[in-house]
Amino acid sequence: MAALHSLPAPIFARLARNAAAALLILGALAACLPAQALRIKEVASVAGARSNKLTGYGLVVGLDGTGDQTTQMPITTQSLNNYLQQLGITLPTASLSQLQLKNVAAVMVTAEMPAFAQPGQTIDINVSSVGNAKSLKGGTLVITPLRGVDGEVYALAQGNVVIAGAGAAAGGSKVQINHLSAGRIPGGAQIERTIPTPLLEGASINLDLDSTDFQTARRVAQVINTRIGPGTARALDGRTVQVQAPQDANLRVNFLAELEEMPLELSAPAARVVVNARTGSVVLNQAVTLGPCAIAHGNLAITISSTPVISQPGAFSQGQTVLTQKTDIQIRQEPGTLLTLPPAPQLADVVRALNSLGATPQDLLAILQAIKAAGALNAELEVI
Template sequence: MHTSHTSHKRHQFWPQAALWLLASLFVAGTVHAYRIKEVAAVEGVRSNQLTGFGLVVGLDGTGDQTTQMPYTSQGIANYLQQLGITLPAASLSQLQLKNVAAVLVTAQLPAFARPGQTIDVTVSSMGNSKSIKGGMLIATPLKGADGEVYALAQGNIVVAGAGAAAGGSKVQINHLSAGRIPGGAQVERIVPTPLLEGNSINLGLEASDFQTARRVAQAINKRFGEGSARALDGRTVKVSAPMESDARVSFIAEMEELPLEASIPSAKVVINSRTGSIVLNQAVSLGPCAIAHGNLSISISSTPVVSQPNALSTGGQTVVTEKSNIQIKQEPGILIQVPASTQLSDVVRALNALGATPQDLLAILQAIKAAGALNAELEVI
């Protein structure tokens, strides 16, 4: 009998369509027109995160195993106590609530939300519930970072999945332990914003860039008069605004629609070492260089060897051993000359000529950067 275990590291050519897709996403030298609202936002106009602990009831036997999840039974006891029903402390550990699941409820409170308005909520199981499909979330207060209650959530959960189990077999589609309630929370408290305070507002840029900050200030000054805006740094632009609320809202609405030519971003190559993804922006360029990348193959084979005693021997035993054979083969790498490339399409064509896998290309790009031939910043995520 012969058994072998072989481990190989072989090159698989990266489909050219993947790199050509990068070229289609960015066209070097092209400057797109943006609106101010797409590169900057008014400081103080922001959403707030809300969270709360809740209970989902009405499940079809797929709830938490309360003997293992004590906070589920404790949550039910607290809720019943609010309704005037008090359970003895000794009975809490004996509760078998198969139709109840403990969940965490999260929501995003948008800016300027008023009491009575509704927002969507996400419900996620925090115990060992098999499914919260078909359940209903009972009244759950949602609190902000300051501990105050800003919304109250309740409603039937929508779970985009299905599952069935019987006889030890199980089939499941999508995730059954989390769902959403559209419009499931009602706002109870206003979050104050500094939008109407003072005689000016600050614009915060999405990315820190001095050129973009200067162009935003220039566009506002051109429309509303010199001195209306000034860039404080690479991310903040201070703008003089009317004091009256109606006039300020109209001013901001008109200001955000002003056209703006965004500057070309700094050259950057983003590498995801876990997935092998590589993204290049339009400003990346290559200097002339030469690259050689070899192929390494490791083969390990294991062959059983049976040793038997002689026919007339006494006390002999049959012994099975293994004979291992390890071979390492390194193929020579071909030296490839990469010409200087000033446009993204040329960079993609040059990298495509290497015929390397995404994982190998990660190492190649880092080596090109170390050699000074890659005119871009490498960012590994």
């Protein structure tokens, strides 16, 4: 700053004018920049390019005495016997009931097979106990086939179970951190079979919107037709947009890559208030408005307290000391003040108006339902 002030007045004035002009240019550029627009890939997905659920049943071995209690879980003993028979080991039937497999646990294995997964690729799996095992920590999942809904085997799972937790018990006391009966095996399953996809079939592809909205479907079709050409896309309904695509596989992949990156300006979402009845959470989106209304809200509190009272008999009366309870009941009703809420066209005004009630989140659930019933809440009320 001292160096600037030491400059001659004409030079300093010229620099000031240039700085002011630069600020005006930056402001104009900022005004010309588009608002944060969504891309098509963030509101829609390509039909057929989806993941598939896999599941299987297996055994976790190598536990430190925290496995299933076989007397209460005969399925574990039977599963181990079937597995040993596959390896050529046959146990006498009489000895099966005497096995104490404290180091073995029966588990369910679940995984999600991504789209276009090829044989040899690996995916993560989740391992969850189905018996009364205390912990799966330190165990190893033996080879387990993972099947789809069609019953076919699409992957094979095996590996060491990773559990981010610990626990200890002694003398009737128990300490546990996190959940010990479920874990994860990173890259624990290997793909053995591909799932065919209709992505490269036909002369067109379908874009499935994440939510049903006719306005969004129309705008997606308009953006594609503007960027690529008229007649390329058309909205079939409020959730599906059909797009003409090249037949060649390489050209279709490039076409979809460019399609997903197209910017999309969307209108304001439908006004909605989401209420979680279990936690008392209330979430409002920016389209929620509030009409004029008057609200009276008060609380009724009932307090019941018991005080122990000892009745001591008189001397030489041969009576007995008796412990009784004295119960005191108090009823307190707070006055319900009638508050007038002005119209609130903006979300900040709605929040300010609701905060003026001074109600707890649980009370706010009932208040919002009453405002909606009175027709003053211009939003859809959804209770989850």
